[in-house]
Amino acid sequence: MSEITNAPHNLSAIDFLRTRSLANVVQAEIERMIIDGELKPNERVNENGLSQRLGVSRGPIREACSALAAMGLIEIIPNRGFFIRALTNDEAQDLSEARAGVFGCMAMMLAERVTDAQIAILRALLQRMDEIVELGDVHIYYPVNLEFHKQITHMAGNNRLELIYQSFVRELHIQRYRALSSHDVLHISNEEHRAIVDALEARDPVRSLIAARTHILNGIVRTRQAGQPGPVDQLEKQSRKSADEKSSEV
Template sequence: MPDNLTQSPNFSAIDFLRTRSLANVVQAEIERMIVDGELKPNERVNENGLSQQLGVSRGPIREACSALAAMGLIEIIPNRGFFIRALSNDEAQDLSEARAAVFGCMAMMLAERVTDAQIAILRALLQRMDEIVELGDYHVYYPVNLEFHKQIGEMAGNNRLHLIYQSFVRELHIQRYRALASQDVLKISNAEHREIVDALESRDPIRALTAGRAHILNGIVRTRNAGRPGETAASAPSKPARKSRTAPNATGKS
């Protein structure tokens, strides 16, 4: 009897870790379903349906949805449940402009301290994306694109700015992913990446700031051009459309 009592806390800890691990797997799958459009904006999360589809209990699904709500991909409505969040046009615009400012700032900071080894890492990612562009596969391009941006954030050396930037990235996953699906966008996107790396290699902070910010602002235009019914339409009426604010020399190509 005493042995059972002493072992019980250990079993509880193992069960807790197992549940957490399962919730992480479920979270990744639900996030994929949101980005791929299997779960639509404003759609209620069917916990029972997901439980059967994924072969798990509702506990990990609820835990995963709560984590995704903290990331901004899911909205919790009291007494109604979890709903796939739909960004309004104004919310997406505000988030994208804030992301452009932070990314440009990180590129500027990195230009002041970048090493040859770091440039080599970024050049390798550029090469990999060039190869994917030839295939025209945006499903493969997108994660490499995310890694390129993430590397710049980490290399800049300011953890607070990087965390802020990543929070914007999570909320804008759907819009960015679908924008890359448009014709010729991959080639344009990587040409802008190359301009950023060229600016970093020249150790020119102002050029890096301009190139980094322009890349994100051009992405706003690409996202708008790639808009699909229900993609960014929120239930509340949108405010009048605002003119896009672009950086100097930003082409706004789609």
């Protein structure tokens, strides 16, 4: 209600809500264009072009871009406009390592409290991704992959960690999406998902932590192989070390 109360005086409450709703739709579409690579890192957002393409005025475009800037997907350069954010090597590495640590921690927490019903949900998502792997279509696989990770972080039951994790996910969307660019990579990705669920079903916190963290670190290596920026030689070593630790635990 506070947003409606603070609506501009020249807009009625219904007009304000309609504008906000439109901006949300525009935001979702621009985010999709960024993730799909239609808008490239460092590319300036063409407000007029998007306005014509989406059939809206420039107001919702600007509001959507401002929201995406707050999420870390767009950068605002004074007197120049909106630009698709390109992570530096250090930023990509820091974010990915932080995401790996948080995801591993949340998997460990979940292993201590996971229910059979929750395992069934994760198994169903695994099955769905197995089916998509046969198609080799990253456009279909990626949203289910996101849902799998989202379910684990939600099931862990810590709202603060979940918010932190999702902020990392948004900033790393582009790199993660393009890292899943081939049929072989999709297969490997889901095998790593299966290792996580197996560890959770065993109610083994340490094994779950290692499987989840290793999955993210391996994704960083796949990002490099897909041609994305990021100094991951050290991360590759960490990934191998985590895999060795996992083997010794089994």
